[in-house]
Amino acid sequence: MTTDPKEVLRIHSQTFRSFGGHTLASFEGSPSPLAFAKLVAENRPALFRNSNVEDWPAMESFGNRSQLVDLIGSDRNVKVAVTPNGLADAVIDGTFVLPHEESLSINEFFDRLDAEDPSNPQAVHYIQSQNNNMRGDGDFAKLFEQVPEHIDFATEALGAMPDAVNFWCGSRHAVTSFHKDHYENIYIVITGSKTFTLIPPSESWALEERTFPTSKYTPTETRSWTQEVVYMDPKTYDTTTDASQSHPRMMTRWCSLDPTRDEDLETFTDRIGFTAYKSPFLTVTLERGDMLYLPALWAHKVEQGSGTIAVNYWYDFSFGGSLYLLHRMLRGLAADAGYMERDEDIDGDDDDDDCEEEDVDVDEETLLVQAGYTNHTIFRG
Numbered sequence: 001m002t003t004d005p006k007e008v009l010r011i012h013s014q015t016f017r018s019f020g021g022h023t024l025a026s027f028e029g030s031p032s033p034l035a036f037a038k039l040v041a042e043n044r045p046a047l048f049r050n051s052n053v054e055d056w057p058a059m060e061s062f063g064n065r066s067q068l069v070d071l072i073g074s075d076r077n078v079k080v081a082v083t084p085n086g087l088a089d090a091v092i093d094g095t096f097v098l099p100h101e102e103s104l105s106i107n108e109f110f111d112r113l114d115a116e117d118p119s120n121p122q123a124v125h126y127i128q129s130q131n132n133n134m135r136g137d138g139d140f141a142k143l144f145e146q147v148p149e150h151i152d153f154a155t156e157a158l159g160a161m162p163d164a165v166n167f168w169c170g171s172r173h174a175v176t177s178f179h180k181d182h183y184e185n186i187y188i189v190i191t192g193s194k195t196f197t198l199i200p201p202s203e204s205w206a207l208e209e210r211t212f213p214t215s216k217y218t219p220t221e222t223r224s225w226t227q228e229v230v231y232m233d234p235k236t237y238d239t240t241t242d243a244s245q246s247h248p249r250m251m252t253r254w255c256s257l258d259p260t261r262d263e264d265l266e267t268f269t270d271r272i273g274f275t276a277y278k279s280p281f282l283t284v285t286l287e288r289g290d291m292l293y294l295p296a297l298w299a300h301k302v303e304q305g306s307g308t309i310a311v312n313y314w315y316d317f318s319f320g321g322s323l324y325l326l327h328r329m330l331r332g333l334a335a336d337a338g339y340m341e342r343d344e345d346i347d348g349d350d351d352d353d354d355c356e357e358e359d360v361d362v363d364e365e366t367l368l369v370q371a372g373y374t375n376h377t378i379f380r381g
Contacts, residue, residue, distance in 0.1 A: 010273030192308025
């Protein structure tokens, strides 16, 4: 039996594929709670077409811009991510770069979206706040009545209401780079299309996940772009671009390998022991009314068509099962193989962790974010 971590990882990947784990389930209509519970237990993504989504009021109101503006409020400002290249939250030349954020009226957002150069935009605008923006005092809370409060089959199967419901809107230039979330995700396209590239937890360790110094896009008066260094208060985790506060630079854990790019594909396929009779990753395109179940821990990259509007429901992931333990084991082997940085101790027991010493009250979500176990943009406000 081999003890080489690289070979162990290849064997595991090939075994997972041989048992059909690297597949997308497909349903006509919505699944029963039992069928969905089986998908969650198998950690298997699924596409649901011709479900009851067409009955949602949003299918009409979100597709009519004037009606959508009236629902939100023409004078209400919303948070918009702006970048020079459509890559918000992505590793660029060894630096993790956050988007510039602006508060715009919804009319101004749509005006800017319409004005984007189809071939070479100078600024790409994307509503992607991911902070439960359709509920409570979120930017799009007035739209919540246009969609269900929860997804019936998921709520019954998981025994809980969703943690967050989010509204998304942007142009085809906006791309979400590979990352993973610790949420069971139900994603619905209302208008336009979304293409997801999916990599399972059995292989996401191959995406060169490392910790990167963090910067933030900032527009200049000459309509060019620069990057400002982002600093983080180690006690409160508040961020700033003000260097005078003497905080250390923010570091962000993120995937830096993108196997959809030719220059990264060979490295990825070599690591997972890819055999050419199947695709090295799953790709699924959602059209109007389509619903995707994206399981927790699956790495994904997201691209979209122009004017796409979508809604997603995040349900909490259970860390108590064997899946997360297996995921951690594979990541440890990948670190031994030199494919990624080793995971930090999320229990806060590191020698370098001074939270207990300083008596700082840090909740579980914050610990997960700081340790790199979840998409840092979730609930970052």
